[in-house]
Amino acid sequence: MNLTQNEIIGFIKENDVKFIRLSFIDLDGAQKNIAVMADSFKRVIEGGYIFDGATSGLSEEGADLKLFPDLGTLHILAWRPQHGRVARFLCDVKTAAGEDSPFDVRRILKSVVEEYKTTGITFSVGTGSEFYLFKTDESGNPTTEFQDRAGYFDVAPLDRGENVRREICLTLEEMGISPLSSHHEKGPGQNEINFLSRDPLVACDNQVIFKSVVKAVATRNGLFASFMPKPSAIENGNGLSIDLKMFKDKKALFDTGDALCDNFTAGVLSRAREICLFTNSVPNSFERLCAGDCASDINLSVTGERSAFARYAVKNGTKRFELRSVDGAANLYLVVALTLAAGLDGIKNGETLASVKAGSLPRTFTEAIKEASESEFVNKTLGKEFVKRYTERKLSLAAAYEKDPVSVNADAFRRI
Numbered sequence: 107m108n109l110t111q112n113e114i115i116g117f118i119k120e121n122d123v124k125f126i127r128l129s130f131i132d133l134d135g136a137q138k139n140i141a142v143m144a145d146s147f148k149r150v151i152e153g154g155y156i157f158d159g160a161t162s163g164l165s166e167e168g169a170d171l172k173l174f175p176d177l178g179t180l181h182i183l184a185w186r187p188q189h190g191r192v193a194r195f196l197c198d199v200k201t202a203a204g205e206d207s208p209f210d211v212r213r214i215l216k217s218v219v220e221e222y223k224t225t226g227i228t229f230s231v232g233t234g235s236e237f238y239l240f241k242t243d244e245s246g247n248p249t250t251e252f253q254d255r256a257g258y259f260d261v262a263p264l265d266r267g268e269n270v271r272r273e274i275c276l277t278l279e280e281m282g283i284s285p286l287s288s289h290h291e292k293g294p295g296q297n298e299i300n301f302l303s304r305d306p307l308v309a310c311d312n313q314v315i316f317k318s319v320v321k322a323v324a325t326r327n328g329l330f331a332s333f334m335p336k337p338s339a340i341e342n343g344n345g346l347s348i349d350l351k352m353f354k355d356k357k358a359l360f361d362t363g364d365a366l367c368d369n370f371t372a373g374v375l376s377r378a379r380e381i382c383l384f385t386n387s388v389p390n391s392f393e394r395l396c397a398g399d400c401a402s403d404i405n406l407s408v409t410g411e412r413s414a415f416a417r418y419a420v421k422n423g424t425k426r427f428e429l430r431s432v433d434g435a436a437n438l439y440l441v442v443a444l445t446l447a448a449g450l451d452g453i454k455n456g457e458t459l460a461s462v463k464a465g466s467l468p469r470t471f472t473e474a475i476k477e478a479s480e481s482e483f484v485n486k487t488l489g490k491e492f493v494k495r496y497t498e499r500k501l502s503l504a505a506a507y508e509k510d511p512v513s514v515n516a517d518a519f520r521r522i
Contacts, residue, residue: 108178111151118144121182124190128155128173129314130197131211132162133496134387135437136521137314139194140173151175156202163499164199164209171207173197179311184280185322196311208491211439212307218443218487219306221450225354227366230303231442232286232349232426233313236434237320238337239267239295240330248330248520250338252295265290267297274299274323281319283312293342303351303426306446310438333434334515334522335386336394343394344434348441349419350427360418360425368459371406371427373452374445375416375462378404378431380481381444382467383474383500385432389507390518392471400431402467406459415467431467435522440488447487471507475500 109117118126126147129139140157142150154172159165175195186192199210206213222228239253254266262268271288278285288299299320304312317333324331336343352359352367360367386395395402400415407414412430419428432441451457468474478484479497488496507514 109180111148111177114151114177114180115148117180118147118193121193122189122191123182123193125192126150126175127183127192127194128175128197129194130162130164130173130199131314131437131439132164133209133211133437133499134435135211135314135439137318138162141192144193147175151177154200154204155197159199159207159209163495164207170202172200172202172204174200176212181281181315184277185319185326196314208489209495211437211443212310214488214492215307215310215439215443218447218450222446225450225453227359227453228353229306229446230351230353231306231309232301232303232351233309233438234298234300234345234347234349235313235316235333236291236296236298236344236346237331237333238293238344239270239297239324240332240337242328242330246325246328248332252293253329255294256290257294258290258292260290267295270323270327270329271297271299273327274320277319277323278316281315283315291342293338296342296344303349306442310442313438332519332522334519335388335391335433335435336397336399337519339393339397343397343399345400345430346432346434346436346438348429348432348438348445349421350429350445351424352427358424360427366453367427369453369455369457370449371416371418371452372457372459372462373450373455374427374429374448375404375406375459376452376457377444377448377481377483378415379465379468379477380484381441381448381478382431383478383497384440384444385429385436386467386474387437387500388435388518388522389471389504389511390515391433391435392469392474394433395431395467396469400433402431402469404462404465404467406462435518444484444487448483451483471500472504475504 127139154174159171160167179196183192199207241251256264275285286300291298407417
């Protein structure tokens with residue numbers, strides 16, 4: 107929704123919006139928010155809203171940050187009351203002095219997209235997101251009992267998630283977000299919803315909204331939704347497939363077989379180990395990788411095999427690059443930023459698929475942390491200050507997991 111400041115203020119008044127949620131994204135990709143009254147929103151637009159970012163890892167202890175709403179991200183929360191409505195804006199995170207924060211993941215993605223302007227190359231990003239639905243107890247707390255025992259593409263009555271997926275898709279449409287398809291996945295109680303390709307930042311913003319809608323609709327139906335990478339040791343894990351289409355001079359480059367595509371892909375494959383901490387960002391991610399739910403060998407299928415780490419696939423008549431190792435815990439902003447940046451390095455260096463060395467992803471969470479922290483590419487793309495703080499937090503998580511994996515996984519189950 108692209109409106110001017112005055113149009114936004116008018117829209118809020120005309121639609122009986124009383125509460126404005128100022129949402130921001132933490133380092134792990136989780137949505138956080140502060141609610142302000144609608145009458146004070148004009149002051150927030152002009153001067154920002156000061157908050158303590160330390161608890162979300164976005165600032166040092168005691169250092170204030172400011173939220174500035176991105177006016178193009180307005181959505182009315184369809185599941186909230188229609189009288190005294192609630193609107194939400196994603197925000198840019200800045201320092202108290204109004205400077206860009208090095209920990210704003212939306213800014214990081216925007217800066218990578220900006221780098222491509224000199225090449226004339228643009229991208230669209232599509233996603234396919236898997237999640238489980240679990241039953242809740244009489245107090246509304248999640249259990250580990252699956253909603254159903256259905257499998258791939260089953261229909262009702264085996265598929266008990268059909269109406270929940272329908273409600274999720276209709277809610278998203280009401281908010282101006284377009285799902286492409288939905289179906290029951292391989293695991294019992296597991297579902298997948300796919301989305302049309304959008305501008306990289308919009309696709310990531312939409313993923314944040316999607317996850318909140320899934321959680322809200324599941325709760326409204328007496329269920330609990332989890333995107334945890336491997337919520338069950340014996341069932342299929344939750345993946346987040348990412349489709350990239352690349353354009354130049356209005357031409358879809360993967361359709362034309364342009365050499366730039368192989369340069370881009372080689373860049374991504376050559377840096378896959380370095381970005382694994384971001385595509386697979388919690389200890390539970392490696393339970394999924396080690397179980398063989400997705401490929402851990404770094405390879406490309408040019409004929410579209412789903413078992414590959416990455417593939418060239420034709421969907422709806424258009425060829426695209428698909429990354430298949432990413433899981434439901436990932437911060438999509440960071441994954442897309444690093445993938446695009448890796449591809450750009452591949453293009454600039456003229457890298458070829460023949461030059462990609464055979465290898466596999468890190469096999470442990472601590473190995474992935476080491477790869478990322480020591481990577482010149484990751485530090486260049488995300489900034490040394492960001493990488494230092496991010497990896498320090500992950501090292502603390504790794505230590506907690508080593509001491510008590512059950513508790514760490516239980517927390518991931520609830521939060522992701």
